[in-house]
Amino acid sequence: MAKKKVLITGAAGFLGSHLADRFLKDGFKVVGMDNLITGNLKNLDHLFGNEDFHFMHHDVSKFVHVPGELHYILHFASPASPIDYLKIPIQTLKVGSLGTHNLLGLAKAKKARMLIASTSEVYGDPEVHPQHEEYWGHVNPIGPRGVYDEAKRFQEAMTMAYHRFHGVETRIVRIFNTYGPRMRLNDGRALPAFIGQALRGEDITVFGDGSQTRSFCYVDDLIDGIFKLLFSDYALPVNIGNPDEISILDFAKEIVALTKSSQKIIFKDLPKDDPKQRRPDISKAQELLNWSPKIHRKEGLEKTYAYFKTLSKEELNTTAHYNFEKYITR
Numbered sequence: 001m002a003k004k005k006v007l008i009t010g011a012a013g014f015l016g017s018h019l020a021d022r023f024l025k026d027g028f029k030v031v032g033m034d035n036l037i038t039g040n041l042k043n044l045d046h047l048f049g050n051e052d053f054h055f056m057h058h059d060v061s062k063f064v065h066v067p068g069e070l071h072y073i074l075h076f077a078s079p080a081s082p083i084d085y086l087k088i089p090i091q092t093l094k095v096g097s098l099g100t101h102n103l104l105g106l107a108k109a110k111k112a113r114m115l116i117a118s119t120s121e122v123y124g125d126p127e128v129h130p131q132h133e134e135y136w137g138h139v140n141p142i143g144p145r146g147v148y149d150e151a152k153r154f155q156e157a158m159t160m161a162y163h164r165f166h167g168v169e170t171r172i173v174r175i176f177n178t179y180g181p182r183m184r185l186n187d188g189r190a191l192p193a194f195i196g197q198a199l200r201g202e203d204i205t206v207f208g209d210g211s212q213t214r215s216f217c218y219v220d221d222l223i224d225g226i227f228k229l230l231f232s233d234y235a236l237p238v239n240i241g242n243p244d245e246i247s248i249l250d251f252a253k254e255i256v257a258l259t260k261s262s263q264k265i266i267f268k269d270l271p272k273d274d275p276k277q278r279r280p281d282i283s284k285a286q287e288l289l290n291w292s293p294k295i296h297r298k299e300g301l302e303k304t305y306a307y308f309k310t311l312s313k314e315e316l317n318t319t320a321h322y323n324f325e326k327y328i329t330r
């Protein structure tokens, strides 16, 4: 039987590159698309030369053309850290809105099934805990995270409209904090920030008093959940994440212990609109997809640390987050 073809946007990013690996491993042809603003081709190096993999350097905010047949589209292109939203706010809005519209049009034309990467950020700074899919959220549209949160909320609305009005087969995953190899070292997220600081011998920066909580999911578990959701028949949003909740201060202590660093933990101002608590209610994923995370944080952190240790001194010390000059158009 001919292999099915999948388009993965954001393929040179953290999640996109893991998805590309998983689909190739499971016998699909993969077209990886990325504009390389925050993505890094190093994440795909091992796939060039694989005859089932093809890379397209393209910005999905502009009309998307993929020749030939296409069976599945996974839209994972987006900046995804609070530092990114401040530096490239308009690109963040465009990829979630215009990019999603273009890809839904492509899905409709190709009769492909499309899965979009939504986020726990649609719940904002939540007043309901843990967060279940029926909660509508508590989002500040004009705050620093608004460009991401509202683009993702618009993305969900647009996806449901194409599903209901045009009958496009769609899936929506709401991704909670995820970590693992190939995370960008200097994107400002807690885990790469803490590990990078430990490796460079700098103090570990906890924002606020560190009492805010997050629930971290190892990337392999997340990819497995997404895979199961894509092949399910459920079109409404599904949370995928690990409900094992921890305060950021305790998380920082775990990283200090893991890296055996003698650095001290220092406290900095809490960024505006930083959610106070976050934990997914994953009953839907458990019931509908028979999915739950399997990898405990201890094991996941060890694998992630092993990856960060392979980075060169130059990569560890780089503070440039973007390929600004090369790729950004305004």
Ligand code: UDP
Pocket (backbone or CB within 6 Å): 081, 082, 177, 188, 189, 190, 191, 193, 194, 205, 206, 207, 208, 212, 214, 248, 270, 271, 274, 275
């Ligand atoms: N954080 C921190 N120190 C850092 C980076 C992040 O204490 O150097 C905090 C951040 O304020 C937030 C939590 O860690 O409360 C998780 O941040 P991340 O950016 O990883 O994810 P998000 O806030 O989007 O869940």
